[in-house]
Amino acid sequence: MTPQRLTAAVLFFLILLYGSEGQQTPSKVKVYSLQRGAWTKPSIKVYIRYDFPADLGSVSNVSICYRIRLERFADYNIHLSYATSHKDANALLFYNMATQMLAFVNNLEQTLTTTSPLELFPETWNHFCHVLTSGSYTLYWQGKRYGWSSPAEAKYLLTGTLIIGQEQDSMAVDFAASQVLLGDVAQMSFWDRELSVSEVEDMAACRSNIRGNVFSFDTHNVQLAGDVPVDTLLLEDLCRSWPNYLLLPEKRSVSASQAQCQLLNAPMAVPTSNEDNNLLRKILLPFMETCSSTPWKLWLGVTDQDEEGVWVDVNTKKPVEYQNFVLPYPYGGSVENCAAMFPDGAWSDAKCNLKKCSSCEIKPSEFLRLRGLCFEEEHETRFRVGGYVDGRPLFRGFYNLLIMWDKNNAQWLLRNTVNTTLASMSPSDLEEYPLGQKIWTVRHLLCGSHPGANLNLSLSPCTTSHFMCRSGQCIAHRHRCNMRYECSDGSDEDDCDIVNLRGGYRRHLTPPVHAGVSLVVTPNITLSRIMAVDDAEMAVTIEFRVRLTWLDDRLSFSHLESTNKGAVLSDEDIRKIWIPQYRLTNLKGGQMQLLQESVRIATAQNPKLPDFNNVKMDLVYPGADNELTLTRDYIASFTCPFDFSAYPFDIHVCNLNLCLPSIYEDFVQFDVDRKEVAFTGPQELALFSVMNVKYATDSGEHHLSVEYELHSHGSGMVLSMFIPSLFLLGVSWATLFVKWEAFVAREVMSLVTLLVLYMLRFCLMSSIPFTLDIKLIDIWFFFVTSILFINILVHIFIEEEPPPDFTTRNKPLLVRPAGGAVIITPETTQSSHPKFITLYRYIILPGIIIIFNIVFWITLFLVR
Numbered sequence: 001m002t003p004q005r006l007t008a009a010v011l012f013f014l015i016l017l018y019g020s021e022g023q024q025t026p027s028k029v030k031v032y033s034l035q036r037g038a039w040t041k042p043s044i045k046v047y048i049r050y051d052f053p054a055d056l057g058s059v060s061n062v063s064i065c066y067r068i069r070l071e072r073f074a075d076y077n078i079h080l081s082y083a084t085s086h087k088d089a090n091a092l093l094f095y096n097m098a099t100q101m102l103a104f105v106n107n108l109e110q111t112l113t114t115t116s117p118l119e120l121f122p123e124t125w126n127h128f129c130h131v132l133t134s135g136s137y138t139l140y141w142q143g144k145r146y147g148w149s150s151p152a153e154a155k156y157l158l159t160g161t162l163i164i165g166q167e168q169d170s171m172a173v174d175f176a177a178s179q180v181l182l183g184d185v186a187q188m189s190f191w192d193r194e195l196s197v198s199e200v201e202d203m204a205a206c207r208s209n210i211r212g213n214v215f216s217f218d219t220h221n222v223q224l225a226g227d228v229p230v231d232t233l234l235l236e237d238l239c240r241s242w243p244n245y246l247l248l249p250e251k252r253s254v255s256a257s258q259a260q261c262q263l264l265n266a267p268m269a270v271p272t273s274n275e276d277n278n279l280l281r282k283i284l285l286p287f288m289e290t291c292s293s294t295p296w297k298l299w300l301g302v303t304d305q306d307e308e309g310v311w312v313d314v315n316t317k318k319p320v321e322y323q324n325f326v327l328p329y330p331y332g333g334s335v336e337n338c339a340a341m342f343p344d345g346a347w348s349d350a351k352c353n354l355k356k357c358s359s360c361e362i363k364p365s366e367f368l369r370l371r372g373l374c375f376e377e378e379h380e381t382r383f384r385v386g387g388y389v390d391g392r393p394l395f396r397g398f399y400n401l402l403i404m405w406d407k408n409n410a411q412w413l414l415r416n417t418v419n420t421t422l423a424s425m426s427p428s429d430l431e432e433y434p435l436g437q438k439i440w441t442v443r444h445l446l447c448g449s450h451p452g453a454n455l456n457l458s459l460s461p462c463t464t465s466h467f468m469c470r471s472g473q474c475i476a477h478r479h480r481c482n483m484r485y486e487c488s489d490g491s492d493e494d495d496c497d498i499v500n501l502r503g504g505y506r507r508h509l510t511p512p513v514h515a516g517v518s519l520v521v522t523p524n525i526t527l528s529r530i531m532a533v534d535d536a537e538m539a540v541t542i543e544f545r546v547r548l549t550w551l552d553d554r555l556s557f558s559h560l561e562s563t564n565k566g567a568v569l570s571d572e573d574i575r576k577i578w579i580p581q582y583r584l585t586n587l588k589g590g591q592m593q594l595l596q597e598s599v600r601i602a603t604a605q606n607p608k609l610p611d612f613n614n615v616k617m618d619l620v621y622p623g624a625d626n627e628l629t630l631t632r633d634y635i636a637s638f639t640c641p642f643d644f645s646a647y648p649f650d651i652h653v654c655n656l657n658l659c660l661p662s663i664y665e666d667f668v669q670f671d672v673d674r675k676e677v678a679f680t681g682p683q684e685l686a687l688f689s690v691m692n693v694k695y696a697t698d699s700g701e702h703h704l705s706v707e708y709e710l711h712s713h714g715s716g717m718v719l720s721m722f723i724p725s726l727f728l729l730g731v732s733w734a735t736l737f738v739k740w741e742a743f744v745a746r747e748v749m750s751l752v753t754l755l756v757l758y759m760l761r762f763c764l765m766s767s768i769p770f771t772l773d774i775k776l777i778d779i780w781f782f783f784v785t786s787i788l789f790i791n792i793l794v795h796i797f798i799e800e801e802p803p804p805d806f807t808t809r810n811k812p813l814l815v816r817p818a819g820g821a822v823i824i825t826p827e828t829t830q831s832s833h834p835k836f837i838t839l840y841r842y843i844i845l846p847g848i849i850i851i852f853n854i855v856f857w858i859t860l861f862l863v864r
Contacts (some may be wrong), residue, residue, distance in 0.1 A: 007800060011598075019508045021808035025733065027209075027234055027235050027236075028232050028233065028235065029186050029187055029209060029218060029232070029233055029235055030186060030217050030218055030230055030231070030232055031184050031185070031186040031215070031230070031231045031233050032048055032164075032180050032184065032185050032186070032217070032224075032228055032229075032230055033183070033184050033228065033229045033230075033231070034046055034047070034048070034164075034165040034180070034182065034183060034184070034185065034186075035165070035180060036179075036182070036183065036230060037070050037071075038394070038396060038402060038417065039417055039418070039419050040182070040385065040417065041311070041417060041418055041539070042074060042177040042178070042180045042182065043177065043179075043180075043226065044166060044175035044176065044177055045225060045226045046108050046166075046180075046225060046226030046227060047163055047164060047165035047166040047175070047225045047226070047228075048163070048164040048165055048170065048185070048222050048223070048224060048225070048228060049079050049161065049162065049163055049164075049222065049223040049224075049225060050161070050162045050220065050222045050223065051160075051162075052158050052159050052160055052161070052162065052215070052364055053159070054159050055159075055229070055472065055722075056158040056159055056214065057157070057158065057159065058155035058156060058157045058158065059155065059156055059192040060133065060155060060156070060160060061131075061132065061133045061134070061156075061192065061193050061194045062082070062092075062130075062131075062132045062156045062191070062192065063130070063131045063132070063160070063190070063193060063194060063212075064092070064094075064128065064129070064130045064132075064188075064189070064190055064191075064193040064212075065127070065128065065129040065130075065187065065188075065189050065195070065200070065203060065212075066079065066080070066127075066128055066129075066185060066186070066187055066188040066189070066239075067125050067126065067127050067185065067186045067187050067238060067799075068125075068126055068181065068184065068185050069118055069123060069124060069125045069126070069130070069183050069184040069185075069186075070122055070123075070124075070181075070182060070183040071123065071124060071182050071183040071184075072182050072183075072397070072398055072399060072400070073098070073120075073122075073182070073379070073398045073399050074096060074178055074179065074180050074181070074182055074399075075097065075178040075179070076095050076163075076167065076178060076179040076180075077095055077096050077097070077120075077180075077181060077182075078093075078095045078165065078166060078167045078179050078180060078181050079094040079095055079096070079128065079180060079181065079185075080092070080093075080094055080162060080163070080164050080165075080188070081093050081162075081163045081164075081167045081168045082160055082161070082162050082163075082164065083160050083161050083163075083168050083170070083171040083172070084157045084160035084171075085160070085171055085572055086170045086171045087107075088107055088108045088160075088171075089102075089107075089168050089169055089170055089174075090102065090104035091106060091107060091156075091157065091160055091173060091787065092105060092106075092130075092156075093167065094128070094130060095167070095179075096120065096749075098377055098378075098379035099117035099119060099120075099379060100117070100118060100120050101114065101118045101139065101141075101146075103137070103139070103149075104135055105132060105151045106151065106152070106156070108151060108152065110137060110147050110149040110151060111146040111149055112139065112148070113147060113148055113149065113483060114139075114146060114147040115145075115146055116146075116447075117145070118141065118146075119365070121364045121365055121367070121384075122364070122384055122396075123182075123244075123364060123386070123854070124364045124365075124397065125186075125238050125239070126141065126142065127140075127141070127142055127143060127187075127203065127204040128140065128141055129195060129200045129203070129204075131194055131401040131723070132151070132156060133152060133194055134153045134154065134155075135151065135152075135153045136148070136150055136151075137149045137150070137151050138148075139278055140200045140204070142204055142245070143200055143201040143203070143204030143205055145197075146206075146718070158190070158192065158214060162215070164181065164185055164188065164721070165180060165185075165228075166179065166180055166181075166740075167179040167183040171186075171205065185217075186217065186233070186238065187203070187216075187217060187218075187238075188216070188217045188529070189210075189212030189215060189216045190212040190213070190214040190215040190216075191209050191212045191213055191214060191309070192213065192214050193213075204312055205239060206235050206236050206238055206239035209235050210721050210800065214428075225787075230618070231785060237266065242279065243269070243271075243276050243279065243280075244315050244362045244363070244364065245269050245279065245280050245283050245359050245360070245361055245362075246266065246272075246359060246360045246361075246362050246385050246393060247283050247284060247287055247357060247358075247359045248260060248261075248263070248357060248359065248360065248393070249355055249357055249388075249391055249392060250290065250357070250431040251286045251292065251355035251357065251431075252299075252355055252356070252357075252431075253352060253353050253354065253355055253359060254299050254303070254338045254352040254353075254358075254820065255352070257299050257358030258301070258314060258315075259488075260358070260360075260433070261358070261360035262473070263433070263435045263436070263460070263461075263471070263472045263473065264360055264362065264368070264385065264435070264461070265366045265368070265461030266357060266360035266361055266362045266363070266366065266532070267301060267315035267316075267360065267361055268299070268300070268301025268314055268315060268359070268360060268361075269300060269358075269360060269361050269766050270300055270301040270302055270313050270315070270320060270361070271300070271322060272320075272321070272322050272348040273322055274324075276322075277324055277345050278345060280298070280345075280359060281341065281343075281344070281345040282342070283359070284297060284341065284343070284357070284359075285343075286299050286388075287357060287391070288343055288356070290391065291356055291357035292355075292356045292357065294352075295343070295348075296340035296341070296342065296348055296350050296356060296358050297340070297341060297342065297343055297357060298340060298341040298356060298358065298359060299338065299339075299340055299341075299356050299357070299358040299359075300338075300339040300340060300341060300347065300359075301313060301314045301315055302314065302320055302323075302338070302339035302347075302840070303337050303338050303339065303352070304330075304337055304349075305337040305338070305352070308332060308333075308344060311323060311331065311339065321825065323347065324345065324346055324347045325339075325346070325348065325349075326342075326346040326347070326348075327345065329346075329349055330348065330349035331349055331350035331547075332349075335351060335525055336349040336350050336351055337349065337351075337352055338350055338351070338352040338386055340356060344493070361632045362385055366461065367382045367383060367384050367398070367461070367541055368382070368383040368384070368385075368395065368435075368458060368459050368460060368461050369381045369382060369383070369459070369461070369462065369463075369612070370382075370383055370401070370403075370457065370458070370459050371457065371459075371612065371613055371614060371615045371617070372455055372456055372457035372458060372613065372614075372615045373446070373447050373457065373613060374447035374613060375447070375613055377708070378612040379398060379399075380397070380398065380399050381612050381613070382397070383395050383396060383398070383401075383403070383459065384396055384398070384504035385582075388416075389404040390404070390405045390406065390407035391405070391407065392404075392407075393405075393433075395434065395594045400416050400417040400418075401414065401415070401416055401422075401818065402416070402417070402419075403415075403434050404413075404417050406424070409424075409426075410426065410430060411424045411425060411426050411427075412424065412425045412426075412427065412434040412520060413435075414440065414457075416445040416842070418864070420444055421443045421444060422442070422443060422444045422446045423440040423441060423442050423443055423446060423455060423457070424440065424441050424443055425438050425439070425440045425441070425457075426517035434459050435459050435460060435471075435472035436458060436459070436460060436468070436469070436470055436471045436472030436473075437456065437457075437458040437468070437470045437472075437615060438456075438457060438458070438459075438831070439454050439455070439456055440452070440454070440455045440456075440457050441453075441454060441455075441459075442454070445495060452757065456615050457615065458472070458615045458617075459472070460470040460472040460473075460474065461474060462474035462617060463664065464610060465477070466611070466617065467479070467480045467487065467492060467617050467618060468617045469486075469487030469489055469491045469492060469586050470487070470489050470491035471487065471488060471489045471491070471727070472496075473487055473489075474487060475487060475492060477561055477618070477619050478561045479492060480492050480496075480558075480559050480618065480620050481493060481496035481558075481559040495616070496559060496567055497558070497570070497572070497573055498553060498557050498558055498559055498560070498567050498570070498573055499557060499569060499577055500555065500556040500557065500558060500602070500620065500763075501554075501555065501576060501577075502554050502556070505554055505555075507575075507576060507577055507578050508845075509551045510553070510578060510664065510667045511550070511551070511553065511554060511578065513666075513667055513850055517670045518666065518667055518668055518701075519550060519551075519667060519668045519669070520550070520669060520670075520671045521549065521580050521668060521669070521670055522547050522548070522549040522550070522627075522659055522670075522671040522674045523546070523547070523548055523658075523669065523670050523671070523675045523676070523677065523704055524546075524547040524548075524675070524676040524677070524678075525544065525545070525546055525547070525548070525658070525676075525677050525704070525706050526544060526545040526547070526677070526678045526679070526680055527542055527543075527544045527545055527656070527677075527678070527679045527680070527681065527690075527693060527706070527708065528542075528543040528545060528633075528680055528681055529542070529543050529680075529681030529682065530542055530681060530685055530688075530690055530710075531543055531635065532637075533685065533687065533688055533710060534637075535642050535644075535652075537588075538640055538641065538642045539588045539637045539638065539639055539640060539641060540638055540654050540710070541635065541636070541637045541638075542635070542636060542637075542638060542656065543595075543633070543634070543681075544633075544634055544636070545631060545632065545633050545634075546582070546630075546631070546632050546634070546658065547629060547630065547631045547632075548580050548582075548629070548630045549627045549628065549629045549630075550580060550627065551625075551626075551627055551628070552577065552578065552625060552628060553623050553624035554623060555577060555623035555628075556608075556620050556621060556622055556623055557601055557620070557621040557623065557626060558618040558619065558620060558621070559618065560601055560603070560604035560607075560619075560621050560626065561604050561607075561619070561652045566600045566601055566602035566603070567600065567601045567604075568599070568600050569597055569598070569599040569600070569601070573599075574597075574599050577599075577628075579599065579630055580630065580660070580664075580668060581661055581664075582658050582659065582660055583635065583658070583660075583661065583663070584634075584638075584656070584657065584658055585657040585658070585659055586638050586639050586655060586656070587636055587637065587638060587639075588638060588639050589637065591634065591636070591637070592635070592636035593634060593635045594632060594633070594634055594847070595633040595634060595635060596631075596632070596633040597630075597631070597632045597633075597685075598630075598631050599628055599629065599630050599631075600628075600629050600631065601621075601626050601627070601628060601629070602627070602629060603625075603626045603627065604621060604626065605621065605625045605626055606622060606625040606626075607619040607620065607621050608620045608621070608622060612705065621864050622694075623636075627862040631714055638655070638656055638657075640652060640655070640710075641653075641654075644775050644777075645775050645776065646775075646776055646860055647712070647775050647776065647777045648712055648721070648777065649712055649776075649860055650711055650712050651710070651711050651712070652688075652709065652710040652712075653707060653708075653709055654707070654708055654709075654710060655696060655705050655706065655707050655708075656705070656706040656708075657703070657704070657705050657706075658703070658704045658705075658706075659702060659703040659704070660703075661701045661816060664702070665702060669701035669702060670699075670700075670701050670702065670704060671785045672699070672700065672701060675699070675704065677693060677694060677695055677706050679693040679708065686713075687711070687712060687713055688710040688711060688712055688713065688717045689711040689713065690708060690709070690710060690711075691708070691709045691711055692707070692708065692709045693707070693708040694706075694707055694708075695705065695707065695823055702838045704746055711762060721760065721777075722780070724760060725757060725780070725781075725784045728753045728756055728757050728760075728784065728788065729753075729784055729787055729788070729849060731749065731753050732749075732750055732753045732787065732788045732790070732791045733841075733845055733846070733849075734749075734755075735750050735753075735791065735795065736748045736791065736794070736795075736837070736840070737841065737842045737844070743795070746795050747792070747795055747796070750788065750792045750795055751792065752790050753783065753788050754788040754789065754792065757784055757785060757788060758785070761781045761785075770849050776856070776859065776860055779856070780856060783852055783856075787845070787848070787849065791845075794840060798836065798837050798840075802852070830846065
């Protein structure tokens, strides 16, 4: 290597070793632990203090970076507190409450604009950088810009006191036990300049460890108050992610082990390297005797059951790259299809139904939720699994609660960090965990419940977007009460009542009136079909549907997502709630038949997430946003004022009248703008056509009148009545042309036409109701009867002699009496064919019939 290349290599190596401040990048950092321990009671006497030299003065730019790792949360998780005087105790204060980051700069609270909630998980390192310039404040979290604000332009005085682990309400004094840091802190540094984005990113990713030129944990001496252990870690360990294995010391088959891990929202453990495998082996060592009497101690989440020799992860179904089988394992074959671990960490194959210990891999971001208590914040419901008590896992709350196993009494205990037992639960199966919904016995005053009382608590990973089965299994809300078992214990089909009543609900009272506005009920009336028309009784039998829709903000609903067709209330639910009443006012005989009744909720709008303390994890749908629809199907006969004036071409206008009770007058009304009506049956009936179904003009806010028209089919009557009567007129008219010598035939034929017409009218009139009103059909029969009668009179009173024969006209008669011939000459015979009979036969009678028919049919058209 040439000297030039050697020099370049040395320079490159030095650049890697030295930070931007000209200091060597160390590979180790100090870690300070503050008040760690499951039963550690927060104390005001434990903290880290550093007093800045008085000669530093003030600067325009300040950058502060550090890492924290919380073991558990306090009400106020104080990252650091910096005071310059008793008056200026909040010169700099950075802390978080649950998932919210808060800050004070120069004693003024900052309104931080953030990109998302601040999710800090126990036992996870988090890197923070606060970069303050004159007029701007930028917060970096995990190397990314997370929040910002614009503080007033000011200088930053670096001559005060820094307290880590407590908030100083006065300079270096006045601490509170609820304002502490419970965990670890490392790499605390101050700079008197603005750090660049790349510098922040490199520090967060453990690519560099530049130390503050004003202050650094690793270069400055600090004062330790109380028990503050100090450890040293490699820089890369702060960014390394080790698998968090939880050993389940109970003996289970592989399928049961996988199901138990799923209830913890964790996959079965599958080591992916020698380091992971050794870590799992170390966790197994204390449980060697407990797990199994056979050499195979611990199930792994690996199987070749689907394809012999192809080992896959039981969680992801993907082939595993890392395997630690030792000869002669795996044996192969179709019997031993699951992998187990030996005490030395080697793998073997074994029968999957054998019972052994197992392990789950718990991710730091996954946690359980305890529901049923009286937490003030959702963050307080969070629990994680960490450590062991009496040989079984310890469930640690993010705050001050723990759930632990009491081996002596075979109970699960709910305790606080001061070791007070609050409640206990005796499992029916000793291998059972406190997961799912359980009944706990109160041992100490808890959420208003006294000792001896029972509390229904649940512990599961289910979020508000899930329903929790009684076993602790999580399913989507849409599977709740859908008449299919989705929970392994079938509890998703229990308690499927839809209606939730608010306290003080009274079903006989209408929903409350707001601002003097009545409850609006939207009507929809559908005439399904006309079943019968009885014109003699003046009644119409109808099958119809009445649908009323309204809102009741006193109610809330559950399980509305179970079907696209909407949720149908049970009879029990219907009996709980107020339903609008109404009357059908024009019933014939006051009788009707109710075919079917249902109350349905068609929408699932604005679901409200269940309260984080609520064990029953059902979505709640407010009644103010989801309409109730009452649907009733009826068969009933209604009176109808039939109008026969144009019979048989009459149009009857009938009504179905519905009205609200008078007691609703000031409280309930119909929505006149949204009312709907329809006819869905066959329009053409045997004798009528159904047309123009609509609401009558007199329909209003308290009364509805559905109007429909029945148009008579007159074509059949034309063939059965009008044409035959015209034929009779024709026959009667034809008798006027019969020879006078056949006078008897003329009279008989005229009388028969009149008799036949009478019988025709009698048969017709017996099929329609008798009314005193004059109908067009009456006029028709009156006219035809009159014509036939007049024709008879003409035959009787108008004499018509036949004309003499032409050959004998004026010819003398020769009479031969005895004694001689006498010639007698007859008188000339006058014709008796008067002009009247000719006019009547050819002009008067046809004209009258034609004119009458024109007037009659025009009048009929106008009347319709």
